[in-house]
Amino acid sequence: MILRTTPLGGERSGGSRPTRAAAGVLALLLIALAGGCGSSGGIESGNAKSGEQVDASGPVQGKLTISQWPLYIDPGKNGTINEFEDKTGVQVDYIEDINDNNEFFGKLQPQLAKGESGGRDLITVSDWLAKQMYDAGYIQKLDYSKLPNVKQNLIPPLRHPAADPHRDFTVPWQSGMTGLIVNTDLAPNVDSICDLFDPKYKGKVDMLTELRDTVPMTLKCMGIDPDHATTDQWLAAVDKIQEAADSGQIRRFTGNDYIRDLSSGNVDFVLGWSGDAIQLNKDDPAIKFVMPKEGCMLWSTSMEVPAGAPNPAAAEAWMNFVYDPRVQADIAEYVNYVTPVEGVKQILAKRDPKLARSKLIFPTASYTKNCTFEPVLDGEQGREVTRAFNAVVNG
Secondary structure: OOEOOOOEOOOOOOOOOOOOOOOHHHHHOOOOHHHOOHHHOOOOOOOOOOOOEOOOOOOOOOEEEEEOOOOOOOOOOOOHHHHHHHHHOOEEEEEOOOOOHHHHHHHHHHHHOOOOOOOOOEEEEEHHHHHHHHHOOOEOEOOHHHOHHHHHHEOHHHOOOOOOOOOOOOEEEEEEEEEEEEEOOOOOOOOOHHHHHOHHHOOOEEEEOOHHHHHHHHHHHOOOOHHHOOHHHHHHHHHHHHHHHHHOOEEEEEOOOHHHHHHHOOOOEEEEEHHHHHHHHHHOOOEEEEOOOOOOEEEEEEEEOEOOOOOHHHHHHHHHHHOOHHHHHHHHHHHOOEOOEOOHHHHHHHHOHHHHOOOOOOOOOOOOOOOEEOOOOOHHHHHHHHHHHHHHHHO
16 A cells, blocks of 8 residues: 555655555545445446456557556666666656545546546556456456466465456555554553553554554454454444544544654554554664554555556556566565565565565465455445444544
8 A cells, every 4th residue: 555645655754555555534535436436335337348358469669657656666767667668668657646545546437437547557556446446347357478477476375365366457566464563662562453442542542544454453353354244243343443433542543644653652553554664663663563463454556457548568568577576676675565576585685684584575374374355345335334434534
């Protein structure tokens, strides 16, 4: 998701999750766009048809325009972008113009509704939003004959998410976990989502502006599986968050800017994203990611080819290129999120053994046994829950 608020971006130190990255508050102001943006639970369709396949039959040449979260790739003259340009001759216009899923969709939707992509060949949004955009005809189905590296190297845990069970229209860029980031000097015994609601820590915790993190994690605290929660249960979780906000239990709702609160000591712990914890730990060994005993939320930001993309052949060539394990190792070494590509661990073991041992980059099945994927949460249920949650965060 990257200073997800500025998110993933503006202030990120090199591994923040893009929201899944960070301009979270703006998202809350844009839910009414297009009859309801992604987080509102539904997207109105335009002229494009759902299920149309990418025509990647043309030559890999020309210009490739990518919309991406800030600081979500290894930079520099020897980085992945320049390597792709040198290998293919394609000119890459890599634009870090995604600060928040909803904000970005609100900007792009009027063009997509006319069958245009605003010149973009590739975008990167969270799986739940990609599902709603695909159903509306705004995203094209992929041509896997051009993606042999993806077919071979996509890790099994990410092959069949609820939002896109066969990865027909999404290819994971990076993934991560939402759990607790704790200053263990200040809160050494925190190990539960419910600790966020413990009066002992009143005013010393942050929660996220991201509905699909904060509310499902609260459901887990309540002993409810988000995958099977009723609308009433979702709303009860929102009520619990409202009570905590009203009482001053929650210091504030944030995007990645919780990094500042942790670094300054304003909070003892936060609901946060795994990649940030690695970066924070480098500066302060006391700050660590803690897997809640109730489990975490798993998420992916994935690459998609929008309807009307002018150069889909280059877009799919890029997707295939970054699924080369060596190339992906460069990216993973910089962003510190869960890499979606097989074979990266062996490469990092030679470069940086500590990273290769990290459960936050290479989580085991036992480590994530209680974790669930962030929900799509669409339809009337999504609209109702979103309205209630936005009222809390904006209140």
